Amino acid sequence: MSRWLKALSLTLALTALSVFATSCGSSNTQIRFVHAIQDAGALDVDVSGPNVSNTPEFTNISFLGIQPNQPGYTSIPSSTNTIEGLLTGTTTEVFSDSVGWSGGSQHTVIATGFSQTGSNGSNVVLMSITDVIPTPPTGDVSFRVIHASPSGPGAVDVYIELNPNNGPGLPITIQGLAYTQASNYVSFSFNPNNDPTPPGYTVYVTASGSMTPIISEGIYPANAGAVRTLVLMDVQNGTSMRPLFLELSDAD
DSSP: OOOHHHHHHHHHHHHHHHHHHHHHHEEEEEEEEEEEOTOOEEEEEEEESTOOSSSSSSSOOOOTTTESSOOOOOEEOSSSOOOOOOOTTOOOOOEEEEEOOOTTOOOEEEEEEEEEEEEEEEEEEEEEOOOOOOOOOOOOOEEEEEEOOOOSSSEEEEEEEEEEEESSSSSOEEEEEEEEBBBOEEEEEEOOOOBBOOSEEEEEEEEETTEEEEEEEOOOOOSSSEEEEEEEEEEETTSSSSSSSEEEEEEO
8 A cells, every 4th residue: 555545544544533532522411400399309310311321310409409519510411311300219200301402512401390290290391491601791790590480470570780779770681581481691790899889789580561579689799700590480389489599600
């Protein structure tokens, strides 16, 4: 074989190896799981499918729980999978659903709704939200809101105000966010702790079209460049939206 053919064969082999390695490297998806089922106990969550082990990916996760620790994700082979939630340490199924995740993607998966079974089967809603976490403009922080409160208003308005402030006011930051929807990320100038100005932001959540806050809570990112997701959830075993959001750390 000539040197040219040998060199060509080596080049083709290396190219094939590179393509294979790239394909393998992107064959997983990154998942973080949030337990927002207000009337369910602690859960073990198992993702089953091709090339996925039978060991639960998330274990003993209680209401308001986030796994893995934030910021972070759990790696799962991408494919059409079944995700199943069981009461921790038992075979009692709380929910089961099919999901399809592409390789190289990141998702926030939220189980919400109610564990009690109705006439049409399970009332659990499984939200799988693709995370495309931005890099905020220099000197800014970014926020996103997810509406996962089945007992709250069907749609909400969100006001994010730099401190100090006098309550929710125009313009609305996120308008008409419906149940099971996630907003886009919005950016604000970083508000550090510089006396006498109070640091951080106050987030107000109202029923859409109302000015009466359901949530009025401070949020205090430590650094410019931080990215946060704020999840709206139910009161545990209640009939209304929880007056505090659940904060997920997307980036610090």
